[in-house]
Amino acid sequence: MTNPLFAPKSFLVVDDMGEMRSAIKAMLVALGSTQVEQARDGLDAIQKMKQKRFDVILCDYNLGPGKDGQQVLEEARLRHLIGVDVIFVMITAENARGMVMGAVEYAPDSYVSKPFTKELLEARLLKLFERKADLAAVNKALVAKDKPGALREINALIANKPRNLGELLKIKSEICIDTNLLDEAEATLKQVLAVREMPWAVFSLGKIAFLRKQFDQAETIFKQLIAQDPTFISAYDWLAKSQTAQRQFDAAENTLREAIRISPRNIPRQHTLADLALNNGHSDVAEHAYTQAVGLAKHSVLNHPAIFAGLAKSKSVNGKHDEALKVTRDIRKSFPDQPEATFYAASANALVKANQGDHEGAAAALALAEQALAGLNETAHASDYALELAKTYVELGQGDKAAPILQQAIANNHDDEAILAQIITLCQESDLKYDAETEIRTIQQALIKTNNEGVHLIKQGQFDAAIKLLSQAAEQMPGNKTINLNAAMAMLMYMEHRGINREDVQTVHHYVERIQRLAPDDWRLADLNKRLRKLLTGLKSDG
Amino acid sequence: MDSLDFSDILASSVHDIKNSLGLILTNLDDLIANPDNRIANPSQANVLQHEVRRANGSLIQLLTLYKLGQQQLSVRISDNNVSEFFNELIAENLSVCRSLNLEVLAVCDPDLEGYFDTELIRSVLDSTIGNARRYARRQIQLNAECQAEYLVLRVEDDGPGFPDYLTTLRDYRPSALREKSDATHTQLGLYFAARIAQLHRHGEHSGRIQLHNAHQLSGGCFELWLP
Secondary structure, eight states, X not given: XXXXXXXXXXXXXXXXXXXXXXXXXXXXXXXXXXXXXXXSSHHHHHHHHHHOOOSEEEEESOOSSSOOHHHXXXXXXXXXXXXXXXXXXXXXXXGGHHHHHSOOSSOOSEEEESSOOHHHHHHHHHHHHHHHHHTHHHHHHHHTTOHHHHHHHHHHHHHTOOTTHHHHHHHHHXXXXXXXXXXXXXXXXXXXXXXXXXXXXXXXXXXXXXXXXXXXXXXXXXXXXXXXXXXXXHHHHHHHHHHHHTTOHHHHHHHHHHHHHHOOOOHHHHHHHHHHHHHTTOHHHHHHHHHHHHHHHTTOTTOOHHHHHHHHHHHHHTTOHHHHHHHHHHHHHHSTTOHHHHHHHHHHHHHHHHHHTOHHHHHHHHHHHHHHHHHSOGGGGTTHHHHHHHHHHHHTTOHHHHHHHHHHHHHHTTTOHHHHHHHHHHHHHTTOSOOHHHHHHHHHHHHHHHHHHHHHHHHTTOHHHHHHHHHHHHHHOTTOHHHHHHHHHHHHHHHHHHOOOHHHHHHHHHHHHHHHHHOTTOHHHHHHHHHHHHHHHHHHHHO | OOOOOHHHHHHHHHHHHHHHHHHHHHHHHHHHHOTTOOOSSHHHHHHHHHHHHHHHHHHHHHHHHXXXXXXXXXXXXXXXXXXXXXXXXXXXXXHHHHHTTOEEEEEOOTTOEEEEOHHHHHHHHXXXXXXXXXXXXXXXXXXEEEETTEEEEEEEESSSOOOHHHHTOOOOOHXXXXXXXXXXXXXXXXXXXXXXXXXXXXXXXXXXXXXXXSSSSSSEEEEEEEO
């Protein structure tokens, strides 16, 4: 019996076994599907998704060598190949349960365990079609990055006292966290927890504590979750973040080592562990983790020259200078046409040569790194690059050059505890004559003052003064997203009141581009873009 | 080659076996459902279908009990609509029941919600349905209700019912069962079900199983009490 809901939908079946692909395809065809494509491994699947948008993806977890199903899902989401409106079903053998089911950052819509019958597949897909149809308005807003709109839609659904209230409250809490409505998110989660202790809701409370910078409280929550369920993998990642923010670097490293023992195939986790271990002086752990990360990152959207640079440094610290130099050469090969790669390769090269005692070579490489960084986009100075170069300066005994870079990095990231913690540690562990903690406090206070003053001026309608103040600050701190957001908003509101002019529109565009690079997922960016579009189209219709 | 961890061997073997079982099952279902095929004795095909499912169920039990022994099993409670959950169980068993001439249906309030680990409870109920298929004459029924802060899930049939020594049982360990029965059945399935039920806890309460006869239908009635 065919079902009319299947015919209009396009399916992608991903499995490394040809017989299995054919069997699943035959089931779908018997249910009425007319558009079924197949992929034989992770790379093939990503390739197919790039060419075409599918409504439903059925992906086996175990895909042989190469990417597994979870990595395919992560890659597809990160590359924006599938949105929240696409159904992703993970097919698992029972043995994958432990690995797969641990609450992961990127969860599929559903799991189906093998073997399954056509009737089960039909029942499951019909249920998912219904869910997506219920959530259509919410998902449409989310795909358009209109978070406030999504919140309105989800609230409307919740008001109807639906059957799947728990699921809706979960989505609502996620949207609230994304839009920094932490009090509302907390209230939503408490509503869930009043009925039953659900680990996902406790986990979200931990995230909220972290975002409120209540790191010790966040730490307690994540530890409690891990004690209850040692396979709750995201809890380890967030525990490590909470520990890093409190500068408990050894504890954070141990947390991630434990997480990697359970789930080794996550690139950011391996990379974070490697960075921590290298800074903690555990160069053997670092080298191993960087090696894993480099292997996993091949063909991944998460591949980055920083991982290679880390590998080179850790090898060099372990006395394998020749291997380290080979890795720095690989950086350029792996990332052709990327100016960042030149920077990282040169910076790592400088360190390796210094460790070898080749001071002339190190100086030359360092000069190349400085030159590469100068050629990079202004927002690139934001954090990672600045810290990388500052570390290299310190290692090469040129600490005096590090101070101005760190000053800039603090100004650009005044509210990012992880980066600030790294800066403080760097200063403490080297004999840098730079009091990072005092500088951070001073910069934070000045920034808060500027922001408050700017907002106050806007409220009073003194747009000229607000714009002058905020745009000056934005020029001093091109990598600070909050200042750029506020500067753009001040100009936008000025034009909303006084009419638009070409020069200011260009400046706003300039700020928007910066924010786009610094924080592409920030919901305020979507809001800014929406208002800007409205302003510009308003002008056209007015003639 | 390094010495392999037994759990890795088990995991990869299970993966291979499940792939094979999946293909056997799919092809068998198609073979039986296709009216162009003529099988001299159709009940043989049905036995195959039934046994493949049982083999799969046993495999899951084996792996789950192994993990339980290694303390690697974690229970992931989610909020589930029971009616939808039953519908999937029936869908999974529809083809084999149809060829055995058995009717399988669910009786459940469409708004009933329950908190449990779907994968674990699915495997318990699936193997219970498998057992009911062997004894049922015409009907298997799934039903559910809330009773004294517990969710009660039942699998019933219209067969001869459970023997007395099972309906009075409170200890489902294989050793305890051996003393009571004629030692030919280990009843590992009951032990599995009891352990999975126990893993479901809420506050002071934990889950349990109970066997009856003649509840809604005339035969055996398996009950899963979840807090």
